[in-house]
Amino acid sequence: MSALEDLIASGKPVAGKADGARVVLDQSRWRIMAEHLAGGIYVLSGLWAEPGMVHAALLDGTSGKLAIVSLECPGGSFPALSALHAPAIRLERMIFDLFGLVPEGAPDTRPWLDHGRWSVQHPLGAATVGAPRRQYDFLAAEGEGIHQIAVGPVHAGIIEPGHFRFSANGETVVRLEQRLGYTHKGIEALFRGAELAQAAKLSGRVSGDSTVAYSLAFARAVEDALGVAVPQRAHVLRALVAELERLANHLGDIGAICNDAGFALLQAHCAILRELVLRTAQRCFGHRLMRDVVVPGGVAADLNALAYRELATLVKEIRQRFPDLVELYDGTASLQDRTVGAGIVSPALVRQFAAGGYVGRASGRAFDVRRHVCYPPYDQLEFEVPVLEAGDVNARVWIRIHEVEQSLRLIEQILGLKVEGATHTRVPSGSGEGFALVEGFRGDILAWVRLEAGGRVARCHLRDPSWFQWPLLEAAVEGNIVADFPLCNKSFNCSYSGHDL
Numbered sequence: 362m363s364a365l366e367d368l369i370a371s372g373k374p375v376a377g378k379a380d381g382a383r384v385v386l387d388q389s390r391w392r393i394m395a396e397h398l399a400g401g402i403y404v405l406s407g408l409w410a411e412p413g414m415v416h417a418a419l420l421d422g423t424s425g426k427l428a429i430v431s432l433e434c435p436g437g438s439f440p441a442l443s444a445l446h447a448p449a450i451r452l453e454r455m456i457f458d459l460f461g462l463v464p465e466g467a468p469d470t471r472p473w474l475d476h477g478r479w480s481v482q483h484p485l486g487a488a489t490v491g492a493p494r495r496q497y498d499f500l501a502a503e504g505e506g507i508h509q510i511a512v513g514p515v516h517a518g519i520i521e522p523g524h525f526r527f528s529a530n531g532e533t534v535v536r537l538e539q540r541l542g543y544t545h546k547g548i549e550a551l552f553r554g555a556e557l558a559q560a561a562k563l564s565g566r567v568s569g570d571s572t573v574a575y576s577l578a579f580a581r582a583v584e585d586a587l588g589v590a591v592p593q594r595a596h597v598l599r600a601l602v603a604e605l606e607r608l609a610n611h612l613g614d615i616g617a618i619c620n621d622a623g624f625a626l627l628q629a630h631c632a633i634l635r636e637l638v639l640r641t642a643q644r645c646f647g648h649r650l651m652r653d654v655v656v657p658g659g660v661a662a663d664l665n666a667l668a669y670r671e672l673a674t675l676v677k678e679i680r681q682r683f684p685d686l687v688e689l690y691d692g693t694a695s696l697q698d699r700t701v702g703a704g705i706v707s708p709a710l711v712r713q714f715a716a717g718g719y720v721g722r723a724s725g726r727a728f729d730v731r732r733h734v735c736y737p738p739y740d741q742l743e744f745e746v747p748v749l750e751a752g753d754v755n756a757r758v759w760i761r762i763h764e765v766e767q768s769l770r771l772i773e774q775i776l777g778l779k780v781e782g783a784t785h786t787r788v789p790s791g792s793g794e795g796f797a798l799v800e801g802f803r804g805d806i807l808a809w810v811r812l813e814a815g816g817r818v819a820r821c822h823l824r825d826p827s828w829f830q831w832p833l834l835e836a837a838v839e840g841n842i843v844a845d846f847p848l849c850n851k852s853f854n855c856s857y858s859g860h861d862l
Contacts, residue, residue: 364402365421368394369428375794383429383794391432392440394419399445404715406798407807407824408442408452410460412486415439418796418807418824420715425734427798429809434462441467448714448829455862459549460486471498474542474861485549502528502536510843514543521857525846532842537835544861552821557583557788560818561656564808567823568859569650573606574801575823575859576655578808581736582821583657583788585795586812592783595659596737601672601775602642602651602660603800604768608679609638610802611761611768614854618758619690621848622699630686634679641675644668659785672776676769687762700755704837704849707752714829717804719760720853724752730800742774754852790816801826803856825859 372384386394394417398405406427407418416431432439441464442449453464454473461483464470477495481488502509507530514522522543528536548567552560564579565572577599584591616631639649645668646654654662664672690696706716711724721728727748731739747763749756796809804826813819834853838846 363421363424363426364397365419365424365426365428368397368419368430372430375431382427382796383431385431385433388432388440391430394430395440395442395445398442398449401712405442405446405448406715406805407809407822408449408456409809409822409824410434410456410462410486411820412460413437415456415462416809416822417442418809420798422728422733427734427796429796437461438463438465440465443467443469448832451832452828457483459484459862461489462486474545476542484547497540499526499538499540500536504530504535506530507535512846514540523857527843527846529843532844534838534841534843534846537838537846539831539835541831541857542861544858546858546862548862549820549822552818555818557657557790557812557816557818560810560821562653564821564823565652565655567862568825568856570610571606571801571803571806571825571856571859572650572652573602573655574799574806575808576653577603578797578799578801578806578823579810579821580655580657581797581799582795582808582810583812585797586793586810587789587791587795588793589658589786589788591659591737592786593738594663594780594782595784595786597775597778597780598660598662598664598784599655600738600742601664601772602646602654604771604775605638605642606651607802608765608768608772609635609642611765612638614851615686615690615758615761615765617854618700618754618848618851619696621851622696624693624696627686627690627696630682634682634686637675637678641671645671656785658788659783661785663784669776672772676772676776679765680769683765690758690762697755699845699848700758700852701753703754703841703845704757704852705751705753706833706837708750710833710836711752714833716829716833717800717826718802718830719757719764719804720830720833721804722746722748723756723760725750728805730798730805734798736797736799738775738778741778742771744771754848757852788816792816803827803854804830823859823862825856827855827857827860831855831860 371390372386375383404420406420420427443453444466450469458475510527512525514524524540526538565576567575612631612635616628620628642651643649646662706724708725711721711726729746744767792812792814794811807824809822811820
């Protein structure tokens with residue numbers, strides 16, 4: 362029996378999850394869980410709350426088993442996981458801001474999403490009218506010649522808001538501290554009481570560049586809650602739109618990183634390829650970003666023979682043009698000078714934070730939900746999970762390059778599958794609780810949902826990969842020059858909107 366299975370066996374099973382996939386722990390077992398997280402025995406995949414209760418999603422990295430453990434908080438507090446496990450710090454700050462539950466023993470109790478401008482405190486818990494304005498205290502950096510540079514939250518160009526506070530010695534960054542939360546939209550409050558169709562639309566709008574991945578995570582969580590079996594053709598079409606989304610985002614990122622390194626030519630060519638993907642998506646699925654294509658029960662669109670030819674032509678075009686761009690990237694010395702050795706994240710930090718996607722795989726963490734948790738139809742498809750060890754900007758570019766190649770390979774296989782039949786099955790109007798983990802282009806996205814009688818959403822929590830990547834950007838920038846921050850930041854390309862809920 363694994364440590365995670367032993368922990369689950371020690372808890373009280375929750376009604377409706379007979380497989381032991383969610384249990385309620387007592388405080389002693391919750392503390393043991395914190396010790397196991399600190400020891401790397403299993404990983405923290407999510408941490409959130411509802412009034413009077415806190416939940417943690419735990420992943421066994423060996424078996425791919427995911428479970429939800431919960432702790433009742435009758436006194437309005439809970440033992441802080443962050444006292445032993447740093448990746449929980451910001452999540453616990455979020456829990457206090459939204460629900461008012463106090464993480465006892467937490468090393469950082471500053472607000473996170475609440476900037477003192479809401480009309481109430483703890484809006485999802487025992488809401489208190491009248492939020493006090495308070496000064497936000499950034500961490501101090503001491504030493505001779507150290508000065509601070511404040512950047513944002515408003516930035517040049519089309520970019521979401523976020524504040525970055527640099528402590529620097531000359532041009533060298535001594536400390537970077539982020540302050541996020543400016544794009545908080547009240548997502549979890551909007552989910553409460555929503556009809557299933559409306560909730561599905563909302564899930565696809567949490568982080569616009571990952572609309573397919575978020576819609577898929579929500580749909581799979583609903584299907585888990587209600588025991589819905591999705592038709593095989595729907596699984597295939599879901600994978601197709603997911604890989605198209607991954608392809609478009611990686612092409613855009615590769616170009617944008619090169620642009621921040623002063624090489625606009627590559628950005629122009631990558632932008633052309635990305636535009637080809639988006640226009641093909643528009644013609645085949647009715648929307649450039651394929652929004653609202655994935656729905657609970659299956660998909661809301663199908664492909665005809667013309668669409669298959671369009672997609673085959675797209676793959677052929679990218680296969681012809683992309684290798685020349687890779688060769689140009691690899692052979693441009695001035696570009697390599699900027700990316701190689703910049704913004705290094707150590708494998709140890711990546712393992713501690715369980716960072717997914719290109720951030721994790723560029724630093725040696727070979728985790729991909731499509732392979733390690735393996736939801737359909739990826740169990741029928743052949744692909745590789747590229748992994749590098751250098752952990753710098755260059756490695757994150759190369760992971761994207763390899764993933765573009767793997768997505769093309771997957772799309773070709775999907776187009777070759779001869780799967781016919783229905784694309785959607787009826788979703789019953791019932792109650793239940795479910796969760797899912799899917800692989801977005803940034804990494805793993807967690808969805809947890811509870812449905813009440815009549816099929817409305819009682820609670821829903823969606824966790825973006827960026828929760829475990831933003832803190833690593835602070836570590837990556839340390840020791841680099843200030844001018845390299847945009848390059849490091851773009852190589853991470855964390856989501857503001859997905860993170861800020």
